[in-house]
Amino acid sequence: MQTQPPVIDAHAHCGIIDRSWPQSFADYARQAAATDIAGVALFSPVQEIYDRYDAHFADTADWQRRRRESNAHLLSFNSDELTVYPYFFIWNDFAVEQLSTAHCGIKWHRHADEPMYAYGDPRCRKALAEIWRRRLPVVLEEEFGNTVRFIRELAQGITVIIPHLGMLNGGFRAIAGAGLWELENVWADTALAGPGEISSYIQSYGHRRLMFGSDFPFGDPFQELENVRRLQLAPAVENAVLGGNFIRLQAGVDHGTDRADGKRGIEGSGQ
Template sequence: MEKPSQSVIDAHAHCGVIDRSWPQSFADYARQAAGTDIKGVAVFSPVMEIYDRHDYAFVDTPAWQQRRRESNAHLLSLASEPMTIYPYFFIWNDFAVDQLTSAHCGIKWHRHHGEPVYAYDDPRCRLALDEIRRRRLPVVLEEELENTIRFIRDLAVGITVIIPHLGLLNGGFQLIAAAGLWNQENVWADTALADREEIQEYIRSYGHHRLMFGSDFPFGDPYAELDKIRRLNLVPAVEAAVLGGNFIRLQARVHRL
């Protein structure tokens, strides 16, 4: 893969130290990204460091709350790495926005079908979103389609929402398009594991200004995912925006409180 001088930012990677089910430490990421021109990465905690995704009836406990604190704090500790780290806070049903710091660059909001559900009707959810809105933090939202639509249209008005994988796990690219979400100025997307044809269709239909490169490490290979974007033969200005420029522009909006 040709390596031009432009620095690339990976907008979607999972790195942790508690869940050992995958090789997913930052050191593992750095090894996979070696040989690329990736110079920065947005990192999220692995799901199993946040809640038990295999237990639909999962009930939160102080032990899981401590696990979340440790996991989110670990991402903040990566600031000394030579690669620029953009830590995202993985939020769960305690809606612990009191743990947000000026170093946090965004929010990870995640669940799949069959997993424990977010308490969207809990008053603390609205209060947490108010704080996220105040800090102007982007939210990477991976949810079922119905909840994705509700979140964007009702709960997260005024918040930038990033739909990962071009919607692959949020109901699919086309259903999100049919719901009119891609047209909304506060709805962005990342390319992690997305289909090449859908990436091209997104750019043709909605432009490139709200699209960011992502790898979905450890489920995606940073080298291969970056190569996928480069093989689209995008015009240089579009490629530069997708591979890092858009991410930097989005981060410039964040209030460092």
């Protein structure tokens, strides 16, 4: 008999600095307690990483400190109810030296009217090489042109997860038109996606690279989970989307050693 994989939320934000929303780990845990979610991939909130409202934003030591604090916060959770998979939110200082063996992925995020990633900076290529070496998946939210360039050119060999089934990366159809969904290294999450798009994705590209996500605090974990369950997918398909695929993805991450200190890292992928 096949055992059912745990339900894992592949996309949620948790913060420590930006208190304009209820988005602490306790806030998430409270909402998740009303569900059977057993694990969660956590990213920092955007506003703890850069000033998204200033297109001419210039990085400062103070923002670097903020990023460090926010990213480090995600490594500090210890919960019996929820397995936490911390993702490192990278910005354009490409601070991959802050990656540790506990990290389970990378968050790469920008909207069209926001300050840009310095794709031409040699540190960008170096960071991608380090991400590749660690076999970390990248959740990529970027405008359409940069999404295509990132996948086709910059991130070869890296697994890229397009969140919201592409809603904020140019749209589901634009990503389909660019031929990205069928690529083996391109995955997706269901956060805030409509039932039509989830069904049509599964119909066209199968269910092996699609993961349930809530986009907490923008999405309600209970509601987002219901949105997937309401589709009444075949049990094997539903299990894969709700957690099995996430577990498989994480099994590919190399938590081996930190290059900096050479110490053995955390064993396995759940911590």
